[in-house]
Amino acid sequence: MLRAQHRTPSIYSQDDPLTLALRPPPQETDAERRARLQREANAKRISEKIDEELRQEREKLKKRKSDVKLLLLGQSESGKSTLQKQFQLMYSPGSLESERISWRIVIYFNVLRSVKQILSTLEVWGDIDDENDPLLQEEDSPVPGLRTPVSIANQPSPTASLLTPGSRRTSQTTRSSHTVVAESSPKAGETTKEKYKAEISYLRIRLTLLLGAEEHLAHRLNGGVPAAGSGKGGVYVRSGWQARAVENSSLKAQWGDKDRGGSGRGSFATEDEGMDDLVEDVATMLDYSEKDIQQLWSHPIVKSLIATRKLRLEEWSEFFLNDLVRITSRNYVPSTDDILHARIQTMGVAEHFFDVNIHGKAVTWHLFDVGGARGQRHSWVPYFDDANAIIFVAPISAFDQYLDEDSRTNRIDDSLQLFTQICSNPLLKNVHLVLFLNKIDLLKKKIDKGMKVQRYITSFGNRPNDFESVVNYFRAHFLQVHRRNNENKRVLYTHLTSVVDTKTTQSIIGNVRDSIFRGYLQSAALV
Ligand SMILES: Nc1nc2c(ncn2[C@@H]2O[C@H](COP(=O)(O)OP(=O)(O)OP(=O)(O)O)[C@@H](O)[C@H]2O)c(=O)[nH]1
Ligand SMILES: [Mg+2]
Incomplete structure (x- = not known):
């Protein structure tokens, strides 16, 4: 049999070294030949698969070039x-x-953290002796953790601090306008403080078990991996956690959640049992503890500590603690407002896709939501070179706050420094730039409460301490940073925002979308 006749003719010359190398061995047996042909066929299939993947990747890349990338x-x-x-x-x-229900774990975690924070502040309060206790004496007193006020200086360079320390040390305390009122009179021989202490100790004992769950929720949210450089608490989520949680829930539903009754009160579900068990346990315990949390939250001592700013809860705590009956109810489903107020740190960069229809043209937008803590910022850079637009979010309510990662840095100062770096970065010089001066609702509240900007930022001087003057002052500093780092004469689009307010934010988003899209069409030379 002349098998050689069936061989595929070589496209290479007989002298070609590759042909020589690929030439079958001279004394090849039938079995060897079959094995060799099988190997070659496999190799060809793999090679074609790789070619196809590369082609698809190229296509995707080509397609992505026409997408809008927004950081x-x-x-x-x-x-x-x-x-x-x-x-x-x-x-x-x-x-x-589809993600709505998965937000319960974050909201429960936010509630438990807030309760824990209240109780740990009360622990310190309990140690103060009566004579020096301003809550019982109604005297003004300095707050622990006092910081030096800062002055917005005139030197916006990418590295220098934009806020330099002032000389005066100032108390962060405001005189309490609240009088401590006991809910019931002390028993014979009992002082008001003793009565309060007894009430708080009672609540602390009753809430111990519930608070034990906070650590489990944190562990679950973190995925068991502690985050370095992510600031206070270090509880963060990576991209796609909601989808994983939803997947987990639907798996549970599919399998009938057989062992639900198994984890008794007081023992938390372990990691292997899935996310739902833990969340359901916490939901049940919250339902049981609602009255206790409510009592703690409305306790005169807690109210007084908040009024005198000795207890400084997170911004979102009040939102959830004011609505405990709803949130702790057994059938609780987070509302959209709850989701907007829920707080969990972002780790790394999370990419989100949206198809945006504008003037009859559908364009895919890639939204990159980054972790903003100092230890996270290095992960932004790989996304700079093909970005079309940036929305820089600066919370201007934060004039009295300091970074969790560095308690000496005023948060407005940090925002100005960061904005300087973004404006002056050569990789971003053609990017459409939008500035959101955010949290204006919280800024209004602080000003209405009588908080003085000058107390924290000395260069604010004797300007009127009203909302408009404060906003103008901060806006002027951001605009100045932009002006000084604007060789390309690019426009800066500025908006005053409160991004928890859906109606106004959506109208601003529409506005931003149109301006980004105009720039996008021009750069894509489509108009
Ligand atoms: N009242 C109010 N709260 C806001 C506003 N913007 C954000 N928040 C709340 O502030 C908290 C922090 O907001 P996030 O959106 O998680 O902050 P982030 O910039 O993503 O933070 P990282 O992920 O750590 O970088 C959340 O609880 C939000 O609900 C606002 O304009 N007003
Ligand atoms: Mg985030």
């Missing part, structure tokens, strides 16, 4: 993820809907 940048807690949720609500409401 949300800013320090931690500035409101980037909240803004991303508003985009999601506007352009992909179905996906937010």
